[in-house]
Amino acid sequence: MNRRKADVVIIGSGLAGLMTADYLCNEKNVMLITKSEINHSNSWLAQGGIAAAVTKEDHWHEHYQDTIVAGSFHNRKETTEILVKHGTRLIKRLIEIGVNFDKDENNELSLGMEGAHGKRRILHAGGDATGKVIVEAIMARVLPRITVFEREMAYDLVIENGVCCGVYTKDENDNIWLIEAEHVIVATGGIGQLYSATSNCLEATGDGIAMAYRAGAAISDMEFIQFHPTLFKCEGSGNGLISEAVRGEGARLVTGDGEFLMKGKHPMEDLAPRDIVAREIFQTQLKNKSIFLNIQSVRNFQSRFPSIYEMCRIDPTFLKNGLLPVQPGAHFIMGGIKVDEDGCSTIPNLYAVGECANTGVHGANRLASNSLLEAVVFAERLSGKILTTENKVGQNEIAPVVLKSMKIVTLPTIKDIQMVMDRYVGIIRDAEGLQQAITWFEYYLNVLDEQHFQLNIQEKIICNMLTVGLLVAKASLHRKESRGGHYRSDFPKLNDHEWYGYRNVFLKKELYQEKFIEQSVMIS
Ligand code: SIN
Secondary structure, three states: OEEEEEEEEEEOOOHHHHHHHHHHOOOOOEEEEOOOOOOOOHHHHOOOOEEOOOOOOOOHHHHHHHHHHHOOOOOOHHHHHHHHHHHHHHHHHHHHOOOOOOEOOOOOEOEEOOOOOOOOOEEOOOOOOHHHHHHHHHHHHHHHHOEEEOOEEEEEEEEEOOEEEEEEEEEOOOOEEEEEEEEEEEOOOOOHHHOOOEOOOOOOOOHHHHHHHHHOOOEEOOOOEEEEEEEEEEOOEEEEEOOHHHHHOOOEEEEOOOOEOOOOOOOOHHHOOHHHHHHHHHHHHHOOOOEEEEOOOOOOHHHHOHHHHHHHOOOHHHHHHOEEEEEEEEEEEOOEEEOOOOOEOOOOOEEEOOOOEEOOOOOOOOOOOOHHHHHHHHHHHHHHHHHOOOOOOOOOOOOOOOOOOOOOOOOOOHHHHHHHHHHHOOOOEOHHHHHHHHHHHHHHHHHHOOOOOOOOHHHHHHHHHHHHHHHHHHHHHHOOOOEOOEOEOOEOOOOHHHHOOEEEEEEOOEEEEEEOOOOOOOOO
């Protein structure tokens, strides 16, 4: 077997992984691996912006309250406070290292509005290319100082005596590598590709969460999936995001008859929390009605939203009429690898950061533009932790890989998985459908859930998607209430009495309910 050694190995090349690398690479030998190319990530695609209380009229307390309300009071108080407090400071750092946030005509930071924010506090860069601008600035600093392996897939974690001491990977020629490392950081992003309509990049297949689960790390809050209300619906399918910032600038959701869809449905109408807007569109579309985003009143649409404008130009009549066809699609998973406020998982020396981590800051439903912020804030915390933790690589003798024989099973396709997720584990769920999904996933996973180095990269990705699909379905069946991104038609209400402050946790194949909020999460 081929071997490499590093102080720190980071799996994934989104903002969270790159920022962590940036903080660490002066003192540590950092290796970063990514299964495709370095700039393929959800961070790169992020249009919306980054939220922080940066003006005199705003305060992190207010950002905190908005985050908690959007999260249906399911947020961890400690980590959410860290997010919004340190966010304000770290925006200044981003500016210092060269991120050019958009300014208004008075040369002040131009602050946008998005759903469920009580104030304008969203910073953008490049109009609607915020993620790309930030990632490019970090890449320019960090890439010369770390080793990057592209087109190499993290296959499974190496756990010896209960401690993580590396990762097995496979390269594009199917060679197996062992990377020994003192610290292993999972930063693999989200799971959007489990659904047919998603804003996520093709790489978002939940690999890191599946790998950590197989290794025995605790995984939590998997039922909470955020569906974004407005994916561009072209030729029958979701085709990329139309940022909520467009509604923040006055665009309205309308039916084919020109009626305002959200009128009277919520006090914030089009800027109501995403789960509410997404469900309203979904239910209307089930009745075979089309929904459009009317952008006629948005000033300077082309210069304010250049990437969205380009995307919608596929059929110029949409732009000419000012009516963009939309549909909801999978956008963000609030759950993931359970970590503490420093990014430590339940396995020593294994960490997670970014969307694949469950820090608890998003509760049951993430507030718009808090995900880039999470990446920046928790990358700093995690690197601080690693820089003050003494570890010795090579203390554990790593056993050679055993190629076990494997029962032959014909794997489903990604489309098959998406059909099951869309139908049974989607925007609206019920016990019967969830049970059907679980039976379907278990049929495959009974054969596949051990380490099998025979699978090629594509097969391994499918195996990971099956694992994550099963976790989402099981957690969704277990939570007999509706909260945030998890909606059960058979339990359509919040049930604080039984579920407030509890989260679903998977640990070594068991699912249990853990109390994690002791008192109210509101700031008094
Ligand atoms: C959006 O631009 O609507 C998405 C931003 C986000 O999810 O934070």
